[in-house]
Amino acid sequence: xxxxxxxxxxxxxxxxxxxxxxxxxxxxxxxxxxxxxxxxxxxxxxxxxxxxxxxxxxxxxxxxxxxxxxxxxxxxxxxxxxxxxxxxxxxxxxxxxxxxxxxxxxxxxxxxxxxxxxxxxxxxxxxxxxxxxxxxxxxxxxxxxxxxxxxxxxxxxxxxxxxxxxxxxxxxxxxxxxxxxxxxxxxxxxxxxxxxxxxxxxxxxxxxxxxxxxxxxxxxxxxxxxxxxxxxxxxxxxxxxxxxxxxxxxxxxxxxxxxxxxxxxxxxxxxxxxxxxxxxxxxxxxxxxxxxxxxxxxxxxxxxxxxxxxxxxxxxxxxxxxxxxxxxxxxxxxxxxxxxxxxxxxxxxxxxxxxxxxxxxxxxxxxxxxxxxxxxxxxxxxxxxxxxxxxxxxxxxxxxxxxxxxxxxxxxxxxxxxxxxxxxxxxxxxxxxxxxxxxxxxxxxxxxxxxxxxxxxxxxxxxxxxxxxxxxxxxxxxxxxxxxxxxxxxxxxxxxxxxxxxxxxxxxxxxxxxxxxxxxxx
Numbered sequence: 001x002x003x004x005x006x007x008x009x010x011x012x013x014x015x016x017x018x019x020x021x022x023x024x025x026x027x028x029x030x031x032x033x034x035x036x037x038x039x040x041x042x043x044x045x046x047x048x049x050x051x052x053x054x055x056x057x058x059x060x061x062x063x064x065x066x067x068x069x070x071x072x073x074x075x076x077x078x079x080x081x082x083x084x085x086x087x088x089x090x091x092x093x094x095x096x097x098x099x100x101x102x103x104x105x106x107x108x109x110x111x112x113x114x115x116x117x118x119x120x121x122x123x124x125x126x127x128x129x130x131x132x133x134x135x136x137x138x139x140x141x142x143x144x145x146x147x148x149x150x151x152x153x154x155x156x157x158x159x160x161x162x163x164x165x166x167x168x169x170x171x172x173x174x175x176x177x178x179x180x181x182x183x184x185x186x187x188x189x190x191x192x193x194x195x196x197x198x199x200x201x202x203x204x205x206x207x208x209x210x211x212x213x214x215x216x217x218x219x220x221x222x223x224x225x226x227x228x229x230x231x232x233x234x235x236x237x238x239x240x241x242x243x244x245x246x247x248x249x250x251x252x253x254x255x256x257x258x259x260x261x262x263x264x265x266x267x268x269x270x271x272x273x274x275x276x277x278x279x280x281x282x283x284x285x286x287x288x289x290x291x292x293x294x295x296x297x298x299x300x301x302x303x304x305x306x307x308x309x310x311x312x313x314x315x316x317x318x319x320x321x322x323x324x325x326x327x328x329x330x331x332x333x334x335x336x337x338x339x340x341x342x343x344x345x346x347x348x349x350x351x352x353x354x355x356x357x358x359x360x361x362x363x364x365x366x367x368x369x370x371x372x373x374x375x376x377x378x379x380x381x382x383x384x385x386x387x388x389x390x391x392x393x394x395x396x397x398x399x400x401x402x403x404x405x406x407x408x409x410x411x412x413x414x415x416x417x418x419x420x421x422x423x424x425x426x427x428x429x430x431x432x433x434x435x436x437x438x439x440x441x442x443x444x445x446x447x448x449x450x451x452x453x454x455x456x457x458x459x460x461x462x463x464x465x466x467x468x469x470x471x472x473x474x475x476x477x478x479x480x481x482x483x484x485x486x487x488x489x490x491x492x493x494x495x496x497x498x499x500x501x502x503x504x505x506x507x508x509x510x511x512x513x514x515x516x517x518x519x520x521x522x
Contacts, residue, residue, distance in 0.1 A: 044521035046229040049243045049255040053236025055210035060193040062141035070178045070513045072213045077181035077198030083506045103167040108160045116184045117203040124155035129191045130182045143179025145437030167458030173423040201227025201517045228520035238401040240374040256509045258491035259374045260318040271496045279490045280421020286441035289481040291413040298357035306350040306387040309485045316379040324484035327476040335469035350390035361391035368416035371401040442481025
């Protein structure tokens with residue numbers, strides 16, 4: 001066995017920095033320590049307004065697909081491993097881990113003395129059941145793709161042994177995924193996936209889907225220096241103006257996803273600080289490759305060439321981001337291929353591909369919502385105007401925010417979406433681009449890509465990995481069904497009643513979705 005954790009090093013490269021001109025109270029997180037006026041204090045109520053809550057949600061992580069649920073999940077639960085504020089994979093409920101030399105067998109030694117909120121002691125059987133909750137050919141879990149290569153999970157004393165179908169050198173990063181939080185078995189031996197019982201910093205008191213989550217501090221929390229509020233409230237407020245007004249009035253302490261167009265004005269409000277993190281998150285537009293509209297790659301390419309990316313960044317994002325190149329890797333990833341030519345707005349090429357598909361013009365419906373991102377509707381209208389000269393007539397359909405994802409993903413041919421960054425390239429590709437993955441919203445299938453993904457997960461040589469990852473980026477860019485027009489910065493806003501230390505740049509908003517565990521009242 002070779003201990004993979006002891007040799008752990010940073011898995012994320014330094015992030016790009018984006019400054020908001022004229023902002024009076026702006027902190028740009030770049031992984032550097034932020035000034036702290038005082039040591040963390042215990043007490044008070046932390047009130048967080050978070051995007052993404054829907055009435056059809058539940059506490060079961062197998063159903064989670066938006067940030068409100070990610071934040072709530074890590075308020076009450078933990079994983080075997082986690083991404084630290086320094087962007088390293090570190091132990092959480094696993095005390096340590098090791099792998100076989102071929103990276104196919106992984107052994108995670110469980111931390112001792114950890115209890116669930118119900119008082120039950122954490123066991124390896126709980127971990128095995130929690131992972132198996134997302135496995136199986138009939139699984140409907142949104143995290144099914146994360147464990148697709150798991151062949152077997154078993155308990156061996158105080159150790160969980162996970163056998164993979166193929167080598168995966170970065171597996172500890174993969175299991176930081178929010179779906180794989182650990183839940184208890186009940187007295188009958190059945191997994192308790194819906195009550196919210198966990199080993200996390202707060203104990204769930206009440207949950208109204210799409211409205212509110214309330215939890216109290218776990219005074220028996222096993223992590224030292226975490227979980228500072230006496231009580232926390234997570235309010236589901238999908239309307240950006242409503243979130244900003246609530247912050248201005250003092251009704252909430254924290255909000256995520258500021259409107260890029262008005263963030264500078266919000267930053268000038270006395271007592272409000274904006275934390276802008278250059279992230280790996282990108283705004284995308286899945287075109288389902290198995291539908292008549294988009295089964296021809298030339299239609300997909302015509303759409304990609306018919307969008308003025310820079311105009312979307314400059315206008316809809318007010319400069320808070322940078323243009324995408326129709327693949328999901330940003331320069332923050334170590335294996336980002338900087339030599340791939342940037343795709344540009346080109347009406348002639350759009351017309352060329354449309355003609356190759358047998359059309360001089362085409363009508364398409366494009367579904368969007370503010371839930372995709374605050375200025376998604378504005379971006380959709382811009383796309384409509386950009387595409388018209390190419391003969392692409394886009395009908396923009398604005399959907400209500402509530403249950404938007406259930407209404408459009410895997411259902412409509414084309415929609416507006418977003419994708420958070422992941423700890424590693426292989427984690428992202430496994431989660432969202434492998435054939436059959438639930439989060440492969442374009443339902444794209446490419447045998448060459450899948451073969452390369454299998455190869456890269458077992459490759460240690462960095463030069464070889466770089467070559468493989470470059471080809472994978474090209475395949476997504478030129479054949480894939482997702483138009484990726486822009487990467488964004490994450491902008492959270494907090495009142496001066498809230499303090500924090502270093503802020504994570506791991507790719508998720510709200511301090512890697514761990515703000516409730518890490519932040520405190522002034």
